[in-house]
Amino acid sequence: MSAILRATSLAKRFGGLAAVDDVSFAVERGEIFAIIGPNGAGKTTLLNLVSGLLLPTAGKVELDGRDLTGLSTAERCHLGLGRAFQVVQPFPEMTVRENVLVGAMFGKPGVGRGEAERRADDAIALVGLEGRAGDDAEDLTLMEEKRLEIARALATQPAVLLLDEVMAGLRPAEARDAVALVRRLRDEGLTIVFIEHVMPVVRDLADRVLVMDYGKVLTEGRYAEVTQDQRVIEAYLGRDDEGATA
Amino acid sequence: MNRAAAPARAARRRAVPWDVVGLGLLVVAAAFMPDLLRALYDRAAVSYLSIAINALSLAILALSWDVLARTGQLSLAHAAFYGTGAYTTALMLRHLDLPMWLGIPAGGLMAVAFALLLGGLTLRLRAIYFAIATLAFAEVLKAVVHHAPTAFAGGNAGMNVAPLFRPVFVAGQMERWEVAYLRNEAYFYVYAGLLALSVLISIALQRSRLRHAFTAIRTNEDVAGVMGVRPARVKLLAFMLSASTVGMLGAVEAHRVGSVLPDQSFSVATTVLALVTPIFGGLYTTLGPIVGALGLSSVQELLRRTFSDGYLIGYGVVLVLTILFMPRGVVGTIGHAWRKRGSRSTGTPPASRPQRAGPAPDDAPPKPPSQPGGDA
Amino acid sequence: MIDPTLVLQALVSGILAAGLYALVSVGLALAIGVIGIVNFAHGEFFMVGAFLAYQAFVSFGIDPVFSLFLVAPALGLIGAGIYASTIRFVLKAPELNQMLLTFGIGIILQNLALLIWGGDPRTIAGIAYRSIGYQIGPVSVGLVPLASFAISLTLVLGLYWMLASTPTGRAMRAVAQNRVGAALVGLEVDRVYLVAFALSALLAGIGGVMIAVIQSPTPTIGLAFTLKAFAIVVVSGLGNVRGVLFASLVVAIAESMVATLVPNGDTLRNAVFFAIIFGVLVWRSRRVA
Numbered sequence: 001m002s003a004i005l006r007a008t009s010l011a012k013r014f015g016g017l018a019a020v021d022d023v024s025f026a027v028e029r030g031e032i033f034a035i036i037g038p039n040g041a042g043k044t045t046l047l048n049l050v051s052g053l054l055l056p057t058a059g060k061v062e063l064d065g066r067d068l069t070g071l072s073t074a075e076r077c078h079l080g081l082g083r084a085f086q087v088v089q090p091f092p093e094m095t096v097r098e099n100v101l102v103g104a105m106f107g108k109p110g111v112g113r114g115e116a117e118r119r120a121d122d123a124i125a126l127v128g129l130e131g132r133a134g135d136d137a138e139d140l141t142l143m144e145e146k147r148l149e150i151a152r153a154l155a156t157q158p159a160v161l162l163l164d165e166v167m168a169g170l171r172p173a174e175a176r177d178a179v180a181l182v183r184r185l186r187d188e189g190l191t192i193v194f195i196e197h198v199m200p201v202v203r204d205l206a207d208r209v210l211v212m213d214y215g216k217v218l219t220e221g222r223y224a225e226v227t228q229d230q231r232v233i234e235a236y237l238g239r240d241d242e243g244a245t246a
Numbered sequence: 247m248n249r250a251a252a253p254a255r256a257a258r259r260r261a262v263p264w265d266v267v268g269l270g271l272l273v274v275a276a277a278f279m280p281d282l283l284r285a286l287y288d289r290a291a292v293s294y295l296s297i298a299i300n301a302l303s304l305a306i307l308a309l310s311w312d313v314l315a316r317t318g319q320l321s322l323a324h325a326a327f328y329g330t331g332a333y334t335t336a337l338m339l340r341h342l343d344l345p346m347w348l349g350i351p352a353g354g355l356m357a358v359a360f361a362l363l364l365g366g367l368t369l370r371l372r373a374i375y376f377a378i379a380t381l382a383f384a385e386v387l388k389a390v391v392h393h394a395p396t397a398f399a400g401g402n403a404g405m406n407v408a409p410l411f412r413p414v415f416v417a418g419q420m421e422r423w424e425v426a427y428l429r430n431e432a433y434f435y436v437y438a439g440l441l442a443l444s445v446l447i448s449i450a451l452q453r454s455r456l457r458h459a460f461t462a463i464r465t466n467e468d469v470a471g472v473m474g475v476r477p478a479r480v481k482l483l484a485f486m487l488s489a490s491t492v493g494m495l496g497a498v499e500a501h502r503v504g505s506v507l508p509d510q511s512f513s514v515a516t517t518v519l520a521l522v523t524p525i526f527g528g529l530y531t532t533l534g535p536i537v538g539a540l541g542l543s544s545v546q547e548l549l550r551r552t553f554s555d556g557y558l559i560g561y562g563v564v565l566v567l568t569i570l571f572m573p574r575g576v577v578g579t580i581g582h583a584w585r586k587r588g589s590r591s592t593g594t595p596p597a598s599r600p601q602r603a604g605p606a607p608d609d610a611p612p613k614p615p616s617q618p619g620g621d622a
Numbered sequence: 623m624i625d626p627t628l629v630l631q632a633l634v635s636g637i638l639a640a641g642l643y644a645l646v647s648v649g650l651a652l653a654i655g656v657i658g659i660v661n662f663a664h665g666e667f668f669m670v671g672a673f674l675a676y677q678a679f680v681s682f683g684i685d686p687v688f689s690l691f692l693v694a695p696a697l698g699l700i701g702a703g704i705y706a707s708t709i710r711f712v713l714k715a716p717e718l719n720q721m722l723l724t725f726g727i728g729i730i731l732q733n734l735a736l737l738i739w740g741g742d743p744r745t746i747a748g749i750a751y752r753s754i755g756y757q758i759g760p761v762s763v764g765l766v767p768l769a770s771f772a773i774s775l776t777l778v779l780g781l782y783w784m785l786a787s788t789p790t791g792r793a794m795r796a797v798a799q800n801r802v803g804a805a806l807v808g809l810e811v812d813r814v815y816l817v818a819f820a821l822s823a824l825l826a827g828i829g830g831v832m833i834a835v836i837q838s839p840t841p842t843i844g845l846a847f848t849l850k851a852f853a854i855v856v857v858s859g860l861g862n863v864r865g866v867l868f869a870s871l872v873v874a875i876a877e878s879m880v881a882t883l884v885p886n887g888d889t890l891r892n893a894v895f896f897a898i899i900f901g902v903l904v905w906r907s908r909r910v911a
Binding site: 320367368369370371373374375377378379381382383385386388389390392393514518521522525553555556557558559561562563564565566569570573 | 660708711712715717718719721722723725726727728729730731732733734735736737740741845849852856890892893896897899900903904907908
């Protein structure tokens with residue numbers, strides 16, 4: 001039971017539609033775990049269920065053995081679950097530093113001002129944004145915004161970090177930097193769960209991959225195994241989207 | 247200690263605490279203002295004091311609304327808290343045998359109680375739904391007061407409220423107008439004290455970690471939650487702080503005006519004043535609402551003397567023009583220009599963010615369908 | 623116990639009132655659905671219609687029936703003017719800026735009316751047909767409420783038809799469903815918005831003419847009707863124009879029941895209404911996630 005994050009039979013129905021249906025997985029401590037699948041497969045919904053932004057219709061999530069059912073997003077954050085969003089929403093007109101400070105101040109209860117500033121600065125350094133620390137968040141480039149998003153989540157000192165399509169919109173050089181960043185984070189002791197469409201990134205980063213389709217789990221395993229799976233190939237190619245050809 | 251942090255911390259130590267200095271100046275100015283006015287204008291000081299009191303009143307109103315707005319809760323129920331304060335002191339006067347001035351803190355407390363109720367019920371309401379719900383709440387409260395047993399709360403005709411100050415005219419020792427002057431002077435100090443309290447609350451909030459919590463919640467409640475902020479507690483706190491000062495204001499004004507009436511004490515005009523002033527002056531700051539009050543109170547006086555009904559039209563015009571041309575308000579626009587002077591944006595800012603008076607755009611990260619109706 | 627005749631009467635009154643409510647609400651639904659703006663000033667168009675009818679009667683002796691045809695284009699123009707001069711510019715702004723803007727416009731309209739007509743109720747007196755009523759079994763039905771129900775229903779159904787069958791209507795539905803897509807296929811979105819807004823003002827204005835005959839309006843009725851229209855629109859689903867008829871029935875009947883059956887109900891009528899709005903909003907917000 002060394003799994004740090006475990007989902008058991010998670011399900012979410014919206015009216016008649018099952019966005020997530022009986023999904024179970026377990027993520028090991030220090031692992032980089034990828035969730036992939038065609039558009040509309042329910043990946044973001046799954047992540048929302050784990051973070052607590054959505055209430056599951058069934059199933060549960062456990063963090064380090066602790067059942068998260070009924071806990072708010074803030075409480076989950078305090079327990080060590082961090083989340084970076086796909087569409088970055090920095091707090092504009094606050095500087096980069098102030099943005100990250102929010103995470104540092106509230107990510108864990110009882111963090112004093114000085115300690116919060118230390119955590120914020122460490123997070124900023126880890127993502128490589130020191131040069132922009134004093135600038136307004138709204139003046140950042142896309143790549144810098146993504147770094148900020150991750151720094152904000154890091155400042156909450158998570159044990160598990162949930163990333164949602166961080167690579168979207170990045171140029172190849174930037175994507176390489178992002179991959180290096182994620183590896184650095186894992187080296188720091190974080191467990192990473194990420195959703196991604198860009199396959200080469202998944203291939204380079206992921207220890208294990210979970211494939212979803214129509215809200216259900218198709219299969220799970222190492223990248224090489226999973227991409228050879230006929231069902232996975234069909235799921236991607238049998239649909240009208242460019243997901244697999246990135 | 248991290249190198250990047252040290253200069254920032256040092257900078258903060260060196261920086262002049264303008265907000266506290268401002269508060270100090272305010273207190274000093276208030277202490278001398280009545281005597282100064284009297285020395286300069288003799289008996290006309292009575293009406294100047296009146297005008298000053300109105301400006302103070304507007305500033306208190308504006309600051310209290312702004313505090314709530316900082317969490318993204320744009321409330322249309324402000325008149326309800328004001329009226330609650332007014333009626334509390336009136337009811338206490340009528341039914342209880344307690345010192346008159348107790349009505350003021352009592353008014354504040356009752357307003358806080360209602361704020362807790364309203365805030366708690368509307369926690370999950372966003373944006374327009376929140377606004378509508380608060381407006382409905384205010385109207386219900388007004389109607390309840392209207393229809394409460396006349397013996398209890400005066401019904402339609404309201405109740406009389408004894409004044410707080412009743413200077414005695416002593417022939418030979420003073421001129422007649424000095425009675426009015428003394429009364430106004432006393433009220434002036436009360437209002438000034440209440441404003442100082444409001445400013446103190448605002449400054450304290452801006453300097454604490456709550457400021458960041460407010461901004462985070464206002465920008466995106468879900469993202470804030472994910473970062474460990476607890477929106478419910480913070481929003482309720484803002485509600486209570488906001489209601490406390492406006493409740494006390496309502497109580498004081500009840501004494502000064504001399505009566506409470508359902509339509510007057512709970513008039514939506516109060517809400518309009520409360521929101522237009524800080525929007526015009528600049529939201530989410532301490533200075534903005536004060537600047538707005540200074541700017542608009544003179545307009546208000548002029549308009550109110552010219553038209554008894556319909557003077558609010560000026561405020562409507564100000565609101566519309568502000569949203570169209572200066573959504574950040576006076577202080578906000580200046581502050582923004584100052585921040586961006588010689589700005590070094592090195593990259594392409596992501597898709598242009600619209601200037602906002604209210605909170606940030608709605609196209610946020612994955613959000614649950616938390617709005618009533620849930621249609622998208 | 624409760625007199626069944628009273629209940630029946632309340633029911634009938636409610637149904638008749640629903641027509642007017644639907645007329646006013648459908649305009650708001652149109653503004654929300656097509657343009658995406660929650661128009662806080664919507665009730666004021668209603669109020670302006672009422673007062674224009676009043677003034678036309680008092681100054682020129684124009685019967686309200688004819689005013690219907692005068693007020694409609696007048697309000698259409700006013701709506702178009704307001705859209706073109708203000709609303710158009712905040713469509714890309716945050717939702718709360720839009721809300722504040724329309725709130726401001728509402729304040730301006732209401733206070734303009736207060737300046738012109740003062741705060742007292744204005745009655746269109748001396749119209750013969752006002753007092754005509756029919757007795758259908760145990761229930762009495764006034765001619766005017768009946769007529770306004772019929773007119774309102776016709777207009778609402780006419781709107782539904784327009785949305786379904788005319789090019790303008792189809793354009794509106796296209797824009798409502800997919801703004802960007804509609805623009806890409808060449809629809810002049812701004813023009814569609816303009817027409818939709820003008821139409822919403824027009825419909826509300828016509829409703830106002832009718833209320834001027836049924837009741838004695840004051841400039842402050844706008845706000846109450848904005849809230850009522852909003853309640854109906856929320857119940858039927860934001861932007862759902864078709865559901866408005868049913869929602870209006872529900873809301874109008876509920877209000878009528880309260881007014882008739884609750885002691886002191888008539889004066890409390892608005893308050894209970896607002897309490898219902900509040901309750902519905904809060905209840906719905908807690909029900910979800």
